[in-house]
Every structure is written in structure tokens, then in C-alpha cells.
Amino acid sequence: MIIIKIYEKDNLVIIEAVNDFNIEQTMECGQCFHFEKIADLEYGVVSMNKFIHIRQEKDTLYCMQTSLMDVEGYWIRYFDLERDYSAIKAHLISTDERLKAPIEDKYGVRILNQEFEETLMSFIISQNKQIPHIKQIVRNISKKYGIFLGSVGEIDFYSFPDICALESITEEGYKEMKTGFRAGYLLDASKNMTLGMVKREKFDNLSEDDARKLLMSIKGVGEKVANCVMLFSLGYRNSFPVDVWIKRIMEEMYFDGKDTKKEIIGEYAKKNFGEYGGYAQQYLFYYGREKNLGK
DNA sequence: ATCCAGGCCCGAT
DNA sequence: ATCGGGCATGGA
Numbered sequence: 019m020i021i022i023k024i025y026e027k028d029n030l031v032i033i034e035a036v037n038d039f040n041i042e043q044t045m046e047c048g049q050c051f052h053f054e055k056i057a058d059l060e061y062g063v064v065s066m067n068k069f070i071h072i073r074q075e076k077d078t079l080y081c082m083q084t085s086l087m088d089v090e091g092y093w094i095r096y097f098d099l100e101r102d103y104s105a106i107k108a109h110l111i112s113t114d115e116r117l118k119a120p121i122e123d124k125y126g127v128r129i130l131n132q133e134f135e136e137t138l139m140s141f142i143i144s145q146n147k148q149i150p151h152i153k154q155i156v157r158n159i160s161k162k163y164g165i166f167l168g169s170v171g172e173i174d175f176y177s178f179p180d181i182c183a184l185e186s187i188t189e190e191g192y193k194e195m196k197t198g199f200r201a202g203y204l205l206d207a208s209k210n211m212t213l214g215m216v217k218r219e220k221f222d223n224l225s226e227d228d229a230r231k232l233l234m235s236i237k238g239v240g241e242k243v244a245n246c247v248m249l250f251s252l253g254y255r256n257s258f259p260v261d262v263w264i265k266r267i268m269e270e271m272y273f274d275g276k277d278t279k280k281e282i283i284g285e286y287a288k289k290n291f292g293e294y295g296g297y298a299q300q301y302l303f304y305y306g307r308e309k310n311l312g313k
Numbered sequence: 314a315t316c317c318a319g320g321c322c323c324g325a326t
Numbered sequence: 327a328t329c330g331g332g333c334a335t336g337g338a
Contacts, residue, residue: 145320146318146335152319240321
């Protein structure tokens with residue numbers, strides 16, 4: 019049972035008694051590309067035409083440039099603060115001792131509930147790119163096609179274009195955003211969304227396999243991107259994306275350092291981590307990437 | 314300079 | 327079914 023206290027004071031929204039949460043770990047672990055670090059444990063975050071300026075001190079979150087309504091109605095769920103991560107972590111460690119170090123080191127990671135459209139577009143952009151480049155492209159697209167939401171010092175924040183705004187972007191437009199060969203993929207994704215073949219509501223009652231199949235009907239969306247979208251925006255917390263990093267990390271930790279196909283790694287995760295696969299993946303990914311595991 | 318990045322498509326076996 | 331080359335762009 020999770021009990022957090024939310025109230026308004028001096029033009030701030032304060033969230034108290036938050037456990038298993040670290041704003042830096044949650045933002046920097048690689049699941050999200052639309053935020054800026056302001057200072058230690060202080061971030062500006064954009065999602066769904068909303069902006070929040072948030073600072074953490076121990077188990078208290080100070081929310082600025084937002085409202086009580088948005089914190090209660092949107093950000094609590096965005097940061098996944100209503101979920102009992104102590105139980106999740108205890109379960110994972112009890113099923114696999116090897117997860118203990120990653121989980122204890124990255125104790126404050128939470129899987130965000132991100133907006134579907136932006137997440138899909140962002141992870142299409144992510145292929146064959148490094149995280150800073152991905153952030154830069156998302157920033158550029160938002161600045162050109164989104165809406166100004168606010169600023170902190172010199173840093174301006176813009177919304178990622180909604181479906182309506184996406185409709186106006188051509189393949190040339192995406193290329194101007196330096197998306198390279200992904201421009202055609204992005205166009206196909208936005209067409210699928212504006213024409214209604216792929217939209218958020220369609221996933222409400224879809225099995226994991228059907229959801230993945232639907233996402234992969236978009237050109238430029240393979241298994242890895244589909245799994246990321248499912249995990250980070252559609253609530254499929256069992257989804258275990260296997261990228262080059264997770265492949266290396268899993269080979270080192272679970273396959274005796276031997277070259278192993280992504281498919282085999284995915285099957286291993288499904289069998290051993292089950293419903294908690296997504297959490298395991300994120301602890302392993304963040305921990306392993308920072309420690310350069312397998313390289 | 315060469316290599317590679319939170320991959321995927323496509324054509325050749 | 328599986329494998330490898332190619333792909334835009336930018337940083338190490």
C-alpha cells in the first residue's frame with residue numbers, strides 16, 4: 019500500500035513520503051527524451067502539452083510551474099508514484115539474486131507512463147542513434163512544431179506536436195530535423211496515427227502479441243521499438259526490449275559471455291522475469307550501461 | 314580517419 | 327527462416 023501526501027503551499031505543489039524514487043535516475047535511465055536537467059535532483063519535464071519543474075529533496079518532491087490539478091490528475095501517474103516498487107524489487111531479487119546489485123544501485127528508477135504518440139515517434143528516432151542525439155531531435159521537432167509551455171532560466175520547453183500538428187509535417191520536414199533515413203518511418207507512423215489505424219485506445223484491450231503486431235505494422239517499427247513503446251507508454255510492464263546494450267549485458271551476466279541471439283535473450287527474460295520483465299530490463303539496462311558491462 | 318550508435322528494411326541464400 | 331549490407335547523422 020502506497021501512501022503519499024499531496025498539498026499546495028506557497029505556490030508550490032508538494033508531494034511527501036515518496037519512496038523508491040529518484041528523479042535523476044528516473045529521467046536519466048534512458049526511457050525518456052523530453053526533459054532537461056536544471057540542477058542536481060532538479061528537472062524540467064514535458065509530457066502531453068504539460069510542463070513541470072520538479073525538485074527532489076530526500077522523500078519530498080517540490081513541483082513548480084504546474085498546478086495541484088495537473089499533479090494529481092497527470093504527473094502522479096506519469097511518474098508511476100502510486101505503484102509499490104518495494105514489492106516489485108523484493109520480488110525480483112527473490113527470484114534472481116543477480117538483480118540485487120542493479121536494483122540496489124538504481125533503487126530510484128520508476129517506469130514512466132509516457133504519452134503514446136511521442137513515445138512511438140521518439141523510439142523510431144532512437145534507432146542507430148545515441149541518447150543525446152535523440153534528445154536533440156525531439157527538442158528540435160518540439161520547438162518547430164510544438165507549443166511553448168514555459169522556461170527555466172535560458173531553457174525553453176515546448177510540447178511534442180500532437181496528432182493534429184504531426185499531420186502537417188512532410189517527409190522533407192522530418193529530414194530538416196536531421197532524422198535521416200528515419201524520415202519515411204516517422205511519416206508512416208504519423209499517417210497511421212492520424213488516419214486512426216494506430217491509436218492509443220486500440221491498445222486498451224489488446225494482448226501483448228497483438229499490440230506488438232499492430233505497432234510493427236508501421237514501417238520502421240521492429241520488435242525492439244515496439245517493446246519500448248509498449249513498456250514506456252502502454253503499460254505492458256512485462257515487455258523486455260532487447261537492444262545492443264541489453265544483449266551485451268545479458269550475455270555477460272546470464273550467458274557466460276557467449277554471443278547469444280536477441281531472440282534467445284528475449285525468451286530467457288520472459289521465462290524468468292515474467293510479468294516483471296520491464297522493470298528488470300530497466301534496472302539492468304541503466305546499471306549495465308553505466309558500468310560498461312560486456313564491453 | 315574509421316567506427317559505431319537503445320535498429321530496421323530488403324534482397325540474397 | 328536466417329544473414330549481411332546499407333542507411334543519415336554526429337560524436338568519440
